[in-house]
Amino acid sequence: MAAAADISFRALCEQQGIAVTHQREVLYEVMQSMHGHPSPEEIYAEVRQRIPTISLATVYKNIHLFVESGVLREVSLHHGTVRVEMASSDHHHVVCSRCKSITDIDEAELGLLPKHDRLPGGFLVERYAVDVIGLCAKCQQA
Amino acid sequence: MAAAADISFRALCEQQGIAVTHQREVLYEVMQSMHGHPSPEEIYAEVRQRIPTISLATVYKNIHLFVESGVLREVSLHHGTVRVEMASSDHHHVVCSRCKSITDIDEAELGLLPKHDRLPGGFLVERYAVDVIGLCAKCQQA
DNA sequence: CTAAATGCAAAGAGTTTGCACAAAT
DNA sequence: ATTTGTGCAAACTCTTTGCATTTAG
Numbered sequence: 001m002a003a004a005a006d007i008s009f010r011a012l013c014e015q016q017g018i019a020v021t022h023q024r025e026v027l028y029e030v031m032q033s034m035h036g037h038p039s040p041e042e043i044y045a046e047v048r049q050r051i052p053t054i055s056l057a058t059v060y061k062n063i064h065l066f067v068e069s070g071v072l073r074e075v076s077l078h079h080g081t082v083r084v085e086m087a088s089s090d091h092h093h094v095v096c097s098r099c100k101s102i103t104d105i106d107e108a109e110l111g112l113l114p115k116h117d118r119l120p121g122g123f124l125v126e127r128y129a130v131d132v133i134g135l136c137a138k139c140q141q142a
Numbered sequence: 143m144a145a146a147a148d149i150s151f152r153a154l155c156e157q158q159g160i161a162v163t164h165q166r167e168v169l170y171e172v173m174q175s176m177h178g179h180p181s182p183e184e185i186y187a188e189v190r191q192r193i194p195t196i197s198l199a200t201v202y203k204n205i206h207l208f209v210e211s212g213v214l215r216e217v218s219l220h221h222g223t224v225r226v227e228m229a230s231s232d233h234h235h236v237v238c239s240r241c242k243s244i245t246d247i248d249e250a251e252l253g254l255l256p257k258h259d260r261l262p263g264g265f266l267v268e269r270y271a272v273d274v275i276g277l278c279a280k281c282q283q284a
Numbered sequence: 285c286t287a288a289a290t291g292c293a294a295a296g297a298g299t300t301t302g303c304a305c306a307a308a309t
Numbered sequence: 310a311t312t313t314g315t316g317c318a319a320a321c322t323c324t325t326t327g328c329a330t331t332t333a334g
Contacts, residue, residue, distance in 0.1 A: 019288060019333050031228060037235075037244045039223040040324085055291045060324065062289095063226060075225040075235060075244060076218040076273070081181040081298060083217040084205060086173060093179075093217065094265055102179045102217060105261070113255035113272070119247070122279035123236055130255070131218070131271040137264035161308050161313055182299080197316040202299065204314095223323060 016069045026050050027062050028071070037075045077133065092130040098139040105132065158211045168192050169204050170213070179217045219275065234272035240281040247274065 009028055013020045030046045031038075038046075044059045066072040079100050090107040110130060117125050151170055155162045172188045173180075180188075186201045208214040221242050232249040252272060259267050 021289060021333070023290070031226075037225040037227050039221075039225055041223065043226075053291080057292075057325080058290055063224070067226065070229055072226045073229040075227055076221070076271075078224055079181075079218070081183065082205070082220055083179040083181055084173075084185075084209065084214045085179050085217055087212055087215040094261060096265075097268060111256035114253035116274075119236060119274065119276075122282070123238075123274070124277045124282055125274055126239060126276040129218075129273040129275055131273070132258075132261065132265070132267055133271055134261075134268040135266045140264070140266055163308070163314060165315070195316080199300080199317075200315055 012069070012071065016065070018065060023047075023051060023054055023058055024062055026054075027059065028066070031066070031072065077131070092132070094132045094134075096136040096139055097133050098135055098142070101136055154211070154213065158207070160207060165189075165193060165196055165200055166204055168196075169201065170208070173208070173214065219273070234274070236274045236276075236278075238278040238281055239275050240277055240284070243278055 006025075009025055010020055012028075013024070018024070027043070027047055030050070031043060034043070034046060040056070040059055040063055043063070044054070044056050047054055047059060063072065067074060077095055077097065077100060079102070083102065091104045092107060092110055094103045094105050095101070110132070113128065113130070115125070115128055119125065148167075151167055152162055154170075155166070160166070169185070169189055172192070173185065176185070176188060182198070182201055182205055185205070186196070186198050189196055189201060205214065209216060219237050219239065219242060221244070225244065233246045234249060234252055236245045236247050237243070252274070255270065255272070257267070257270055261267065
């Protein structure tokens with residue numbers, strides 16, 4: 001459809017070494033048009049309006065591809081299971097985007113950020129959680 | 143066992159209006175002794191060494207209770223399903239801990255925080271993700 | 285033509301729920 | 310005595326996988 005968008009999508013696929021399929025193209029367009037933080041099911045519902053025969057599995061597979069290629073990002077990293085910690089000191093997390101390992105970092109080491117108690121719209125702040133996301137030393141060798 | 147710890151645990155239960163059970167007490171002690179960011183299964187494995195008959199369901203139920211009472215916190219808020227977004231502008235998230243709604247906030251609105259490209263230990267930073275966690279306007283009326 | 289992607293259905297992981305029995309208040 | 314919690318098993322939700330079929334390069 002939109003030539004520019006199409007060109008950049010093909011370029012993206014080439015760069016990633018993946019095929020340009022109709023499903024992929026529509027998925028990409030739909031995700032660009034969706035605001036917010038959709039779940040796979042929500043994306044599926046949307047894409048289905050244009051490709052009624054698409055499968056949820058294809059949506060999942062392509063979401064993963066797009067996350068790996070950096071087009072999409074997960075709102076919060078999925079560790080497979082819930083992880084809890086004692087609600088103690090002011091620390092934050094360093095998370096490896098590949099192996100999903102979590103280590104702590106003191107707020108002092110991060111450098112302070114200014115904190116609000118309330119946000120416009122009446123949101124009442126309980127706490128700030130900072131994730132430093134990247135690759136741990138081990139995962140850099142791959 | 144440790145009198146002081148026991149007293150504070152009983153106080154905690156009273157404050158939360160919940161019963162002081164053996165399972166709860168051991169869970170609490172185990173969680174205090176575990177460093178890191180354990181999953182329910184990991185906590186279960188640990189508690190089982192002291193109460194071999196405890197059930198995973200009980201572990202889950204009590205983890206929820208402890209999270210609600212603020213003793214524990216989830217390392218990253220669990221939205222039930224994966225949520226993705228376009229990897230575009232520098233923005234962060236405002237997340238309601240009750241209804242789990244997510245809204246965006248510009249980095250400029252948060253106030254800049256100093257960013258590192260590398261962390262001691264060789265961690266390579268890709269990005270910073272800040273979650274402002276609290277209660278949205280709607281959830282404050284409950 | 286051949287390599288990769290899709291769709292389907294089945295399997296898997298993690299988590300929740302209903303209910304009978306047991307323990308706490 | 311009454312309420313609350315536990316353990317078990319079944320159910321559920323979300324996600325992944327295997328494989329035959331289809332599509333892209």
